[in-house]
Amino acid sequence: MSGSAIDVTLPDGSSRNLPASSTALDLAQSIGSRLAKAAVAAVIGGEERDLSSQLAQGDQVAIVTADSDAGRHVLRHSTAHVLAQAVVALFPGAKFTIGPAIEDGFYYDFELPGGKTFSDDDLQAIESKMRDIVKADQPFVRAEMSVKDALALFVDQPYKCEIIERVTSGASDGADAGEVGGGDSVSVYRNTDSFVDLCRGPHVPSTGRLGHFALMKVAGAYWRGNEKGPMLQRIYGTAWESKSALDEHLTRLAEAEKRDHRKLAVEMDLLSFPAELGGGLAVWHPKGAIVRKLMEDYSRHRHQTGGYQFVFTPHLANANLFETSGHLHFYKDGMYPPMEMDNGTYYPKPMNCPMHCLIYRDRQRSYRELPLRLFELGTVYRYERAGTLHGLLRIRGFTQDDSHIFCAEEQMADEITSLLDFVLSVLRQFGFEDFEFKLSTRDPDKSVGSDEIWEKATAALIDALQRHNVEYSVKEGDAAFYGPKIDIDVRDAIGRKWQLSTIQCDFNLPERFGLEYIGSDNARHRPIMLHRALFGSVERFFGVLLEHYGGAFPTWLAPVQVRVLPVTTAHEEYATRLVEQMRGEGFRVDMVAADEQLGKRIRSAKMERLPYVLVVGDDDVANQTIGVNPRGGDVVRGVKFESFMADLRAETKGVLPQGLSS
RNA sequence: GCCGGGUUAGCUCAGGGGCAGAGCAACCGCCUUGUAAGCGGUAGGUCGUGGGUUCAAUUCCCACACCCGGCUCCA
Incomplete structure (x- = not known):
């Protein structure tokens, strides 16, 4: 082995001898020209780097190809840069902000001078400009520079300066890190004399490596997702490693569009949203109603045989009830406005749980009654903001297949465990087989109760997940105000993910309502409350089912068999x-x-x-x-x-x- | 709520300052049919609602309602 050569290790453990100062691209080249052609980046010592990166003796190197998830991510991120360059060229004075790769594509947010907005025609012109940039095969040239130099370079780009300052001052929440990395210096990628963008990389070697992309839509988006911040113009695009992969993606989108529940609901005469009724409120036609009824019948049947007791509660309640439960404090804005009546103020109910607490509390309870499982198909009303409504999936009046299980603390873990079985068994009847579990934990700013009870509740949920031996992800701070929860996502027939069921642990409402039972020790104890919904919302579940089946309901559910x-x-x-x-x-x-x-x-x-x-x-x-x-x-x-x-x-x-x- | 686009027959959509259009569906005839569109005819509209500009508004302007794509939010 000559002294001027290096050895690097490949993912399969084999090692390779290369001349000194070889780059990752040289390595790919030495393995095979096909690999070199497919390569878009490299992972060197666990870090994603450009293909032009020089390798050192002993490096662990993996070549990232365009047809891998990581490779597509690089393609998309690079395509976003091309988008930014096109926009800056076509719209002088445009400020560019961030442009990350996302699932299936990328976006880039801009601010246009004078508050101008993009039109669909603009999108075509921008796409055409992007094709020119791809044809020109501009290199992506990385440079590191001091914060001071970077601020000078982006002196006309206030959003870029803000990112640089936030990241380097350590104030970043992580979202900016994708743009610059962090530390005392920042990195930039230059395509031409006039276009350079702040970025951590890596990028493809040159724009000629891109090209299988399409701009999809333009939309407004808040800077940093902050409702009170400036409204930017976002352009969404999709990008793929090949024409066939792009075409497949577009075909998938067309397939999803064909299954759109709003479209199928009209075609199949299932339900409608009369404007006269108001936004987010549906009426069910006979054919939709029979399917819904069958779903509900099935749900009732399973609950009846599953040890639940049916209850019914009214649609309105005195404000005092929601003050006790805490809903008014946390969700007043999301509730329908109050009605003043002769003996007080009344609200349409946004949840059923306070009323189920009243049923529990109506008389003294014994430990022999627990777990006490109350079930209701309870219709609730939530004042969803106008812009958030979306067919059956986001609606203002809907029916929850809602249960509240009151149990002793020592029964909680077993109860959650059997609940998971119950949920999955019901979902399977509707043709869902692929589940994902998410554990949501406390947000200290938006919650009630002591640390101790939150820890107990979270531990019980984790215990149940572990007993089922399932993988789960953790969503920090995503819990309800009264307790942690497990949410269950399903994948539908064309691979899309929907959040349906939820199992929530609650130590707080029992306390707020002063719920008790008499234990075998003849002393008073506080029960635990489990909130759970399988469909979540019957309306939403119906919409998901309609898309899942593409309107072709299985025989037991079909309106006409x-x-x-x-x-x-x-x-x-x-x-x-x-x-x-x-x-x-x-x-x-x-x-x-x-x-x-x-x-x-x-x-x-x-x-x-x-x-x-x-x-x-x-x-x-x-x-x-x-x-x-x-x-x-x-x-x-x-x-x-x-x-x-x-x-x-x-x-x-x-x-x-x-x-x-x- | 915010940004952008939209609303024309039951549905899908064309049109455009001066008599409102097509296909499908509906209805009426004829056809009596063996596995994915038979033929002919008829009817169907306050062009989302309200205001404004104009000799004239479905068309241009404003407001509102609802819908669509995003953002934010989602107990």
Whole structure:
């Protein structure tokens, strides 16, 4: 081995001998030209660096390729720089702020002179300018400089100066670190004589490595996410390692758009949001209502057999109740305004828990009654700010599948553990298989109760998660004001994540309401309260389900399960007999008479996403058979009607108890 | 709440200071049909609401309601 050579170690443990002062790109080159072509950055000694970084003797080096998560992150971050350069070139005087890579893409926030805003036409012009920059194959040249020099360099860019000052003064909350790194010096990346951006990197070697991107939309965004700060103009884009990856992404977006629950709800005549009713308030049409009812029936069935007791509580309550619970203190702005009445002030309820506390407190409780599980499909009203409403997913009046479990402290861990089983089992019935767990902990500024009880409650939740042996992430400071919680996310049929269920531990409301039970020691004790919702909001869950199934509800949930189509009028009598028999067994069935051609009627049924279309003609009348056209399957002619019925019964059996299937 | 865009027939959308348009759906005929759009006809509108400019406003301006994309918020 010559003295002027170095050895570096690759991720697989092998080592490689290179000439001294070789760069990461040289290393990639020496491994293979295909790798070098795919390379966008390197990880040297655990740190993400540019490909132009020089390697030293003994370095651990991994080449980051464009088709990895880390590689796409680099591509997107670099593309954001190109966006900034294009905007600065096209809009003289524009101030650029931050431009990070995000899931599937990137954005960059700008402030335009005179408070101007971007239009869709601007977006096209900017994208075209970006393509010029890519074509010019400008290098990304890294430089480190002192804070003083950097401040001088960005003298016309107040937001950049603010970032530099915050990071170097140690005031950064971490969000800025992605831009500059930190320490006494900062790094910048220069593309041209006129364009240089503050950045930690790494970046691709040159803009020619980019190109599979698209600008998606323009939106307002607050500087530093601060509602009281200036409103900036944000441009969102997406960027990928190849044309095919970009196309796939755009196809996924189109697929998601097709599944949009607001669109499907109109197409399938499920529900609507009449403007006359006011924002965020829905009315349920018969076909949406039957699906919702089935969901609720299933929920009631599971709760009834799961040891819960049903309760009902009113929609309004005296302000005193919400003062006791603390809701008025923490969420007054999110509550509907009060109504003054002869004997006091009343509010529409934003939560059911205070009322369940009153039911508990109505009489003295014994330890023998615990855990006491109260369940209600309780409709609540929350004054969501106008700009936050979003179909069924963010709505002002909604129904929670809400339970409050009152238990002794020593029962808490077991109760949470069995609750997790219960939640997952219910969610699985709706076709969800992929779950993620999040533990939210206390925010000292927005909470009540002693440190001690918060620690106990958090420990109980962690214990339950560990007993289930599941991975979970921790969200610091995300808890409710009364206690920590576990939230459960699910992935839907096309891989999107939705937060649905929540299990919350509460030592505080029992104290505020003075809840007690008499223990076996004949002394008074304070119960623990567990809040939990599986669907969360029935409306929101319905919206998620609609997108998850793309409108094609499974047979047990479908508004119409079977449609019978007589080939001609002559077969209508036979068709009617079949319909009556199926309805007699509780199935949801209809018939469309032969006023239109069969092909047209089949098409309509398919567009309505019906699970089964039965076609009956001469052969079928003669042989007591049907033609079965199942959703997503092949047509089978000459099926014995009884055989189809046996399959249909088997398919829907056991979800709901007898008598609740419609 | 903030920034931007939007609202025309039941739905999807075109149009544009001077008689309001299409496709699908609906309704009425004809066709009697074997697995994803048969043919013909009819009807359907205070162009989101209110105000303003104008000889004239669905079109331009303002306000409000609702919707969409984000931001912020989300017990």
